[in-house]
Amino acid sequence: MSFNGEATSDVPTLPGTHSGIPPYLLDKARRAKDGVFDTRTKPVNERRRSVAVPQGIERDVFLKALAELKEQLGGQHVEINDKPLVDGWYMEHPNTHDMMTILDDEELVASAVVYPGSTEEVQTVVAWANKHRVPIFPISMGRNLGYGGAAPRVRGSVTIDLGKRMNKILDINPDDFTCLVEPGVSFYALYEALKEKGYDHMWLDTPDLGGGSIIGNTVDRGVGYTPYGDHWACHAGLEVVLPTGEVIRTGMGALPGNNTWQAFPYGFGPYSDGIFSQSNYGIVTKMGMTLMPNPGGYESFMYTFPNEEDLSLLIDIIRPLRISNILENVAQLRHVAQSVAARGLPRSKFYSGDGPVPDSVIHAAAADSPVGDHTWAYYGMSYGPEQFRAYKLSLIDAAFRKIPGTKKIDPATLPEDEYFWSRDRIAAGVPDIHELRWVNWTPNGSHIAFSPVSPIRGVDATALFALGKKYHDKYGIDFFPAFCVGLREMHLIVEIVFDRADPQRRREALDCLRDMVDEAARLGYGEYRTHLVLMDQVAGTYSWNDGAIMKFNEKLKDALDPNGILAPGRCGIWPRRYRGRGWEMTREKGIVAEGDGVSDE
Structure with a gap:
């Protein structure tokens, strides 16, 4: 069986491969894979590719250096990346590029992949990279989806895939x-x-x-x-x-x-x-x-709230409960739009028009679900013996019911494939594979995240929600916000879902994200984590005292990595060899990731 020319195979499993799915999730993983390929229209490029040689080294010299590395590690542990770029999916993802790329496929791509089997062999690769001045980019497994996946920041870097042989x-x-x-x-x-x-x-x-x-x-x-x-x-x-x-x-x-x-x-x-x-x-x-x-017992709970305007009061209710550990875990407050998308159905099942899906359509879809219509859903977990849980849950219930229209969802009414049960498993330490179903919202579904941090205050939640909504409306993108509440702070995680086969949709997603990052920084909210393409911009927002923190980071980089070989550009930290040569990705530069060579120093 195949979809759009890309053959499907059974899902890899543990313990057969380090990157496999546990047997208890195999059927669910198969359904997830089918959902991915059902919406994929991006054609598969089957042509052999030219190796992306890193700037600063001649092609012949580079290929000879790779041959030398093969002798040191064994030929089977060094792969030249001259094959078609296959995107795969979550459980069979590439280690040569970002399967959810926001740029052209060839922008952030590795020249080769090496597989060390020990710390000593990692040292061997590092020594080789220093000798030949080749940029290297380590990954553990390359599943940092939404933030760049396995892609190196510098095109032509040699990826060090640590996971394949170092997985004990x-x-x-x-x-x-x-x-x-x-x-x-x-x-x-x-x-x-x-x-x-x-x-x-x-x-x-x-x-x-x-x-x-x-x-x-x-x-x-x-x-x-x-x-x-x-x-x-x-x-x-x-x-x-x-x-x-x-x-x-x-x-x-x-x-x-x-x-x-x-x-x-x-x-x-x-x-x-x-x-x-x-x-x-x-x-x-x-x-x-x-x-x-093991806490000796646990109980998941879910509340829904009817109005967008409930957000401010809800966050202010959550704050003292979270700080005092009545709300015990990093819980989620999720918007209904993402809950609808989490069913794994394409957007076209609900709406075929241009621009964001109207609120009326989203609420009608929610009303037709087992949870019912709502705007915000809070997923939480209480831990400990039953009598302890009962006391904490009574406090939570009394607090949440201060919001008119609050509903507590009875888990017994929810089918086994409802998203609630995925949150239940995860909050009990049981890994799942449900989450990425909302990526099927668009053909060739990909996502990139806006992830600012703020205090747990209603005024901050409202400001960030309004900011995100404004720019999503500007670019015609459906808005999927979720607040993840920590002990003293909260993360707003906004997932922009886009069609990676459509250059216009990629550009809109990137422009929307750039606008949100800049405005959030002006309001005092910084990203805690970002995509490779946004790292220079986000690092630049941490500019207090004339960029003192980046100057400090660069001093460390020059001291620890004098040849500038290790993951240049990651988190906006460039080695001396690359600085001042246009490698930084900014809005003004556009969608080109490379700079103008490297210094010979």
Whole structure:
């Protein structure tokens, strides 16, 4: 069977491959894959491609350097990227480019992919890159969808795919509630390992989709939805290959023979872990993580609220409950438009006109669902023994009912494929694959995220909602906002869904995002995370004191990576060789990712 010339195969599974789906999700994954290909119209390019050679090195010299690397690692562990770019889907994604590209396919593309099998082989690759001045771009598994996927920021970089051969769970300590993993360990894989070992007293915290790398997600400061949802705060100890090839261990790992590397994150002296998150200062090859104790019981709940204008009061109600941990997890307040899209049906099933789908159409679709019509839906979880849960849930219920028209949804009335049950599983530490169904909203569905951070205040939520709505209306894009509420802050996550086969839709999505980033910064709201294409712009908004933080970042980059080989441009941090040559992507520059060469210094 095939769709649009692209053959389908069965979904890869664990333990057969490190990037596979757990058997308990196999049927659901198959349905998700069918949904992706049912809406795909983008033609498949079957022609062989020319290798994208990085600027600063001649083609013949580069190919000879790759031949040398093959000799060092073994030919089967170095792949030249001269084949057609196949987008695949979530469980069979590419490691050469972004499967949800917002630019032309050839803009952010790797020249080759290498597969080291150990920290020592990562050192070998780094030494090779320094010798030949070749840019390298490490990925754990490349599933950072919405933020660039596996694509390198500099065209022609050699991708270091750490996950394929470095995918071991090195330790699970049932007494300390910790683990130690390599980059190729997904949330799916760790969950399966905990179950296999019978460690039901420990929970894993998982993001919306469980197929990503635990290291990759954590180092990029991703989040999950239990009380352990701040993944970076829950890590303990890194092993890092520096851009010059040295290996360090942070925290207690710097003490030979230590026995508390995963139990105490700080060690002695400066705390250096932070410079390896959202940076290009090192390649993380091992990471420790703390696991959550089984709370002895849990209960999901869902409330809906009828009006957009309820947002301000609702956020102000949530704030004291969240800060006091009555609302215990990183919960979601989701707009009805995204809830409708989460059914996985294309937009054309509801509306065929131009511009955003009218509110009347969205509300009619919601009214026809098991949840019923609403504007906001809050998904939460209460943890602990029944009597503790009952007390906390009574406080939550009394607070939410201050909003007229509030409804508490009875889970018993919801079918098993309702989105509520995905949130229930995730908040209980069970990885799922439901979340990306809303990407099927458009043909060749892709997404890119607007992710500003603000205090948990109604006035801030209202301002950010109005900002997003204004620019989505300007560009004719359907508006999918969701607020994720932490202990002292909240993230507004707006997913722009677009047809990646349509250059106009790609440009509209990018222009909309650029407008929102700039206006949010003027109002004092900064992005916590962004797509490769937006990194220079977002980094530029952190400009206090004449850009002091970027000057500091560049000093670190020049000291740690004097040859500028490691992930140049990631998070807006460019090595000295690239600066002043137009590599930064700005609105004025347009949609070209490359600059004018590199310095020979």
